[in-house]
Amino acid sequence: MSTHENRTGATAQTGALWRIASTRLPTKWGMFEAMGYERDVGTGAQNVETALAIVLGDLRQGAPLVRIHSQCLTGEVFGSLRCDCGGQLKLAMQAIAQEGRGLVIYEYQEGRGIGLMAKLQAYELQDAGIDTIEANHALGFKADFRDFSLAAAILHDLRIKRVRLLTNNPRKVRALSDAGIEVVARLPCEVGPTVHSLPYLQTKKQKMGHALNLELPG
Template identity: 50%
Template sequence: MTIRYIESSKLPTPWGIFSMHGFEDTANDKEHVVLSMGNLEGEEPVLSRIHSECLTGDALFSLRCDCGAQLQAAMHRIAQEGRGVIFYLRQEGRGIGLLNKIKAYNLQDKGADTVEANEALGFGADMRDYSILREMLEHLNIHALKLMTNNPRKVKALNDLGVNVVERIAHETGRNPHNAKYLETKKGKLGHLLEGKED
């Protein structure tokens, strides 16, 4: 087992007070965070979001993607429900890392789409690994999820891990002129279920 629970603390946010749980992946020295709100115990499925780190979108307000808007929308939705969890995984750039993501952005500036850019750098279109979730879910005693995602691969990855995803909740937000091509590529090449509508 490479995932090790470290500690928990309170995290006050504009949407309410979350609990923040720190995990360490000893295999690659990455640190992951889970935000939770409310009582997660019991058999009732937990409203959830699996969010891969996006420094540019989450912290630097980039309009090249929809990541920051998706993270904020998930926190808001969980706060409204009073119960839920966000797995914040350190898998920047769909797993290629921040500096490689900047290289990919440079290729996109020259006309490549997000998949072509990753592949030109020698990476797969999506390098993320969701197996690290198993120990986090076990630690939090979560058995079933209502997952906020547009990505059917994420649902399949969880099902393959034996995680019961009882419902996929469409999670479209943050569309703008700067990320229109990016979103169309996610839909056309990565199979994301995007309708072009927002909540």
């Protein structure tokens, strides 16, 4: 894959998709390639949404492992145990490294798309005893504000038509299928719960249909 195909301009559903840069990214799991993408949002020239494709190996053959991951500052940077995001990202990188090929599409959709400040406000409400979905609703947001069309557009840009998707979330499978990407398998990306994350994960299982076992260790 060329590293100089800047602004290739693959057309997506809501606006032009630009591959801004493609660079080597050595990680503790191996030598990945990091591709930065931007997509125009609507007609305004200033508004873009951003995502990274973190790629390992040659993805042109078969159905590679794919993880569509939404940014979680608290879980990934600070090791928060309120959610499973940090562990899920690590699991995905490990699984891809083990196979020697696959990719993570990393989107800036903090707090299921509501942003960091609103996520902290939602945590504050959850501290008072309501669940993650009720908290989003109390703040005037949908339970899940995310739109996975950018991830689908990136897969189309990379000429990936079939994937094995690392997710517990049925919405992600549907979103890709609706966008013309065949999900030949859904593979679990399950991090064992902790006492801190259990209520959050139970809500995801019961109210959002996530495929989770939720057995506390010991």
